[in-house]
Amino acid sequence: MGTAKQQHSEGWRASLNLAFEHRGNTTVLAENRHQGPLMVQRPLYPEQKVCHVCILHPPGGVVGGDALHIETSSEPHSHALITTPGATKFYRSNGLTAHQNTQLSINGGNLEWFPQDTILFPGAHARIQTRVDLEQEGQFMGWEVVSLGLPTQNRAFDHGSLTNSFCLYRNNAPVFIDRLQIETADQLNSLTGLHGYPVNGLFLATNANQSLVHKARESLPLLNGAMISVTLAGEILVARYLGFSTFEARTIFQHIWTSLRPALFNCEACPPRIWTT
Numbered sequence: 001m002g003t004a005k006q007q008h009s010e011g012w013r014a015s016l017n018l019a020f021e022h023r024g025n026t027t028v029l030a031e032n033r034h035q036g037p038l039m040v041q042r043p044l045y046p047e048q049k050v051c052h053v054c055i056l057h058p059p060g061g062v063v064g065g066d067a068l069h070i071e072t073s074s075e076p077h078s079h080a081l082i083t084t085p086g087a088t089k090f091y092r093s094n095g096l097t098a099h100q101n102t103q104l105s106i107n108g109g110n111l112e113w114f115p116q117d118t119i120l121f122p123g124a125h126a127r128i129q130t131r132v133d134l135e136q137e138g139q140f141m142g143w144e145v146v147s148l149g150l151p152t153q154n155r156a157f158d159h160g161s162l163t164n165s166f167c168l169y170r171n172n173a174p175v176f177i178d179r180l181q182i183e184t185a186d187q188l189n190s191l192t193g194l195h196g197y198p199v200n201g202l203f204l205a206t207n208a209n210q211s212l213v214h215k216a217r218e219s220l221p222l223l224n225g226a227m228i229s230v231t232l233a234g235e236i237l238v239a240r241y242l243g244f245s246t247f248e249a250r251t252i253f254q255h256i257w258t259s260l261r262p263a264l265f266n267c268e269a270c271p272p273r274i275w276t277t
Helices: 210-218 246-265
Strands: 013-023 026-035 044-047 050-056 067-074 079-083 088-090 098-107 110-114 118-120 125-135 139-150 161-170 173-182 199-205 227-233 236-243
Touching (some): 013 050, 013 079, 026 079, 067 079, 098 139, 125 139, 173 199, 173 236, 199 246, 210 236
Parallel strands (some): 013 067, 088 118
Antiparallel strands (some): 161 173
């Protein structure tokens, strides 16, 4: 495993490379390499066949000039669930942009990608990119929940910027591409922007069909002023959330996950313990 580099004036450079393989009757973390302040705790097995991993970023926040790179590979018949211990916080920028790039390669395995919230403080400048590459019969289920500003503290995202993209490819062909770009506060409130909602969420599941869309819709709890949609785009189930609470967004997405997991992965939902601590 790598050692941490010194922090330079332009920010931290950190990378994490993980590989999951199926061995015997379970999935193992076959590769775990990191450089800089990005690492994982030991693999956990609350369910025998699935490897649970929690990604840590010890500094506790991301500032202008930081660059985080996460890369994973899931080999045939493997099954991994990846999460984080808490929110990823992008703090007010010093004039530089903070970058987070995530590359998830699924070579016939199963991957569940459930990071906790991403919070952009007022004045942050962030560029977040997530790309999922599926090969063969690989399956993916994952979410992202982004809070622009701190709504519980009445701190609006009145200055700063965000470029956020989430792309899925199957055998090198694009099957889902989503991009959000916020450069002015007006875009948060416009009808073509976020309708004044500071929290937005995206949930994706591959290998889906219309019956799973109905199942996901039936799982939804009552909402308190938020907007939620569940649709089918080709093989991709897409759920979107616009509201005021990251907790509500994750709760809704957990309901959807619980309803879909038996059909897509042939196992009941097993929430990571870190979600309740």
